[in-house]
Amino acid sequence: MSKLTFIFVHGLSGWGSYDAAYRLMPYWGMRGGDLMAWLRGQGFDCHAASVAPTGSAWDRACELYAQISGSRVDYGEAHSAKYRHGRFGRDFSDCPLIPKWDDTVRLVLLGHSFGGATVRLLSELMAHGDGEEKEAGADSPLFLGGMGSRIHSVVALASPMNGTTAYDMFSDPAFDPASVKVPRWSKGLARLMSLGTKPKRDYAGFDMHVDNALAMNARIATLPHVYYFSVPCSFTHREKDGTHRPDRGMEPLFMMRSIQIGAYKGKSAGGVSLDESWRENDGLVNTVSATAPSGAPAVPLNEGNVTPGVWNVFPTLRGDHMWPQGGLVHKHDIRDFYLKLLRLIDGLPPLPI
Numbered sequence: 001m002s003k004l005t006f007i008f009v010h011g012l013s014g015w016g017s018y019d020a021a022y023r024l025m026p027y028w029g030m031r032g033g034d035l036m037a038w039l040r041g042q043g044f045d046c047h048a049a050s051v052a053p054t055g056s057a058w059d060r061a062c063e064l065y066a067q068i069s070g071s072r073v074d075y076g077e078a079h080s081a082k083y084r085h086g087r088f089g090r091d092f093s094d095c096p097l098i099p100k101w102d103d104t105v106r107l108v109l110l111g112h113s114f115g116g117a118t119v120r121l122l123s124e125l126m127a128h129g130d131g132e133e134k135e136a137g138a139d140s141p142l143f144l145g146g147m148g149s150r151i152h153s154v155v156a157l158a159s160p161m162n163g164t165t166a167y168d169m170f171s172d173p174a175f176d177p178a179s180v181k182v183p184r185w186s187k188g189l190a191r192l193m194s195l196g197t198k199p200k201r202d203y204a205g206f207d208m209h210v211d212n213a214l215a216m217n218a219r220i221a222t223l224p225h226v227y228y229f230s231v232p233c234s235f236t237h238r239e240k241d242g243t244h245r246p247d248r249g250m251e252p253l254f255m256m257r258s259i260q261i262g263a264y265k266g267k268s269a270g271g272v273s274l275d276e277s278w279r280e281n282d283g284l285v286n287t288v289s290a291t292a293p294s295g296a297p298a299v300p301l302n303e304g305n306v307t308p309g310v311w312n313v314f315p316t317l318r319g320d321h322m323w324p325q326g327g328l329v330h331k332h333d334i335r336d337f338y339l340k341l342l343r344l345i346d347g348l349p350p351l352p353i
Helices: 020-024 035-041 057-069 077-083 115-128 131-135 165-171 184-193 210-219 252-263 335-346
Strands: 004-009 045-048 072-074 088-091 106-112 151-157 227-231 236-238 244-246 298-300 311-313
Touching (some): 004 035, 004 057, 004 335, 035 045, 057 072, 057 088, 057 115, 077 131, 106 115, 115 151, 115 210, 151 335, 165 210, 165 252, 227 335, 244 252
Parallel strands (some): 004 045, 106 151, 151 227, 227 311, 298 311
Antiparallel strands (some): 072 088, 236 244
16 A cells, blocks of 8 residues: 555646546546546555636645645635635635645645646645745745645646647737648537637636746746656657648547647747747647756656656657546546556655655
8 A cells, every 4th residue: 555645636627526527527537437446446545636627827726735735725815816816715624635634644746737737836835835925924834835845746747837839829920820721620629628818817828828837937946855757748740841730549629729739830929939849749738848847857757766856757658638537539548557657656765855
């Protein structure tokens, strides 16, 4: 039996164990069955969090902390005033995600897609707190920091750690996504994904623009006593003209956006060059963005010598953006992948703080 506690955090428009949708179709496992239940049967203490489907990384991190700690969601006085929303949310005192919360509990935080930003920001707040909230008189332990010792590992699965051009291409006047030839049927499915730009700043779509993702990276430290892993995905191939096209078997929901990402190159609003290296993608996230956060140390994964305090990058997984969930139209058996991943993490030596 593992002594670690594994917390899985869904991506944009996702759901977790607090949501009724999870009982109908678990986000982790999809039509293949509940991955959490299966992993618990293998001796791992696994839990699926439920955070705001389209909320900002900050709001989602606050919600995740409240679920883990069994407390009321506190978005912070300074943050709530800045973005003009209520300071407090749901109270999880009587329904914590895990039964025990103290310094003896070592967390492994796993985030799929935008869940990666959520768990990375949570790790930063747990370790260092937040200066603005401290100045505003914060009393939530999350904003005071000093809990970095409770984090064992952070895992980002197909995560847009440096943003995704699925958003930036819509705000680049030099590029017209509608001009890219795509299958007619894919247009209706793409509308379901609602990946256009949004006016709100306290919102997942804002955080996933490249400039804003890089700004977030600048505030998130890579903790020396934590093991970091990233799993980039790719399900496109390069054409003779340099564009990338989806591989056969990509989820239909992603087809249109994948083609557009694969055709785009340009600059972010802040002047970041988004060249041909950003074209390879998994349907939603640029593969290059899912390797490691900008400015953070990273090395290729060596399972025999996993390095703490740096991002250990898995070989690129050949699968689309829903592969880590288990697929929807195209069903994937992901149990062996996660069993090997959790066994790898569980076998790592604990690090002194």
